[in-house]
Amino acid sequence: MDRSSVRSGEMAKSTQLIDNEVFRAYATYAAIVLVKMMLMSLVTAYFRITRKAFANPEDTASFGKGDSAKKFLRTDADVERVRRGHLNDLENIVPFFGIGLLYALCGPDLSTALLHFRIFAGARIFHTFAYLIPLPQPSRGLSWAVGYAVTISMAYKVLSKALYL
């Protein structure tokens, strides 16, 4: 492997994907929803610490030894709620990331693509508030369904454009 061989022409080409406006829009919204998903870890940590509800014995060691620490090895309703929200993000944002990437490479109209990305990001941010506050149903259910429908719409475009079985 010759690390000094910079084939500048090819490198320039490959990095220009980010100059495509649809791809830039995808990169923006994908980064936003992935960072939003990552924030769930901080919310979980916040609730674990304020509710003193931990999953691992080594996490409670600073509260003392033996039984005095063991009582913090417990589940807490708020912690479990955030964790369900986090898992729901994994189940929905990960397919958006994957299918959205393929969709962005299929050359959709910029305005159509932006519509998909914006609605998805908005729906998932609303979903998080609906889950954590919590808002009465069907707020959370509807925001979930909107994000789901957007992803399925992009999958349909990918399969009709790229189908190669």
Add this chain to the structure above:
Amino acid sequence: MDRSSVRSGEMAKSTQLIDNEVFRAYATYAAIVLVKMMLMSLVTAYFRITRKAFANPEDTASFGKGDSAKKFLRTDADVERVRRGHLNDLENIVPFFGIGLLYALCGPDLSTALLHFRIFAGARIFHTFAYLIPLPQPSRGLSWAVGYAVTISMAYKVLSKALYL
């Protein structure tokens, strides 16, 4: 940022990734298994509603107030089974998506790539049926192992082609 600057030459180049036959095959099978994974959400919702087994108090509000609704805040064996299947998909389909993308960009033979993608997709679809019906073991275990081996085989190709530590 000048949105009106359409550098059409570069845009054309970037979107042509989807004209590569290996990449089209990858996009097709990746979209199929991601959509299959998303369907697990619908199966979970179906079992939660028919078994009346929910995780959030706000989800049971339509069944009445107080204790009459609280009894639906429970776990159900069928719901938990679907959720385990969904998590298993996340644990296996997500690595396939990621490693498969890198693999498709490594320029493998079309026929070898198709073999990998088809076996993986078939194994994971079978795995879902084996989990949900459920079929006696080792049906589920073997279908899991086949998908796992396909992904490791693609990872080996990626690392031997692209290695740059």
Add this chain to the structure above:
Amino acid sequence: MDRSSVRSGEMAKSTQLIDNEVFRAYATYAAIVLVKMMLMSLVTAYFRITRKAFANPEDTASFGKGDSAKKFLRTDADVERVRRGHLNDLENIVPFFGIGLLYALCGPDLSTALLHFRIFAGARIFHTFAYLIPLPQPSRGLSWAVGYAVTISMAYKVLSKALYL
């Protein structure tokens, strides 16, 4: 669809992404951490079998019928620990994969990119050992935070380079 139409010029271009040194480094470290995440499945299987702690009735059928098999349908502290580590990988390695891909396409300096990828991979491998041994806190917490910070740093670069709302 004319499968025999090989537009070699375009195919050559698309597959050359892997010739970009930053992208090769990304592919290498992304494959390493995804394979590391997949290994958690094997560790879970190992503990389930050695601890005889299973989640599905069909998995215990080989231990006999009725109550003699039912007692193996249980949770085990070691199995649950590995599963928490696996879920933590999903929550952190998946955002790294997604944001790292966008980052690699943003054309960062090779040395900066390598620094991000190496620190992330090292932090997550250390995190796994810290979780499974387990090491006393804050070993696990710090290694989690390092990987998290690296991913946020890449997300910042992606958003400042590609922002298109």
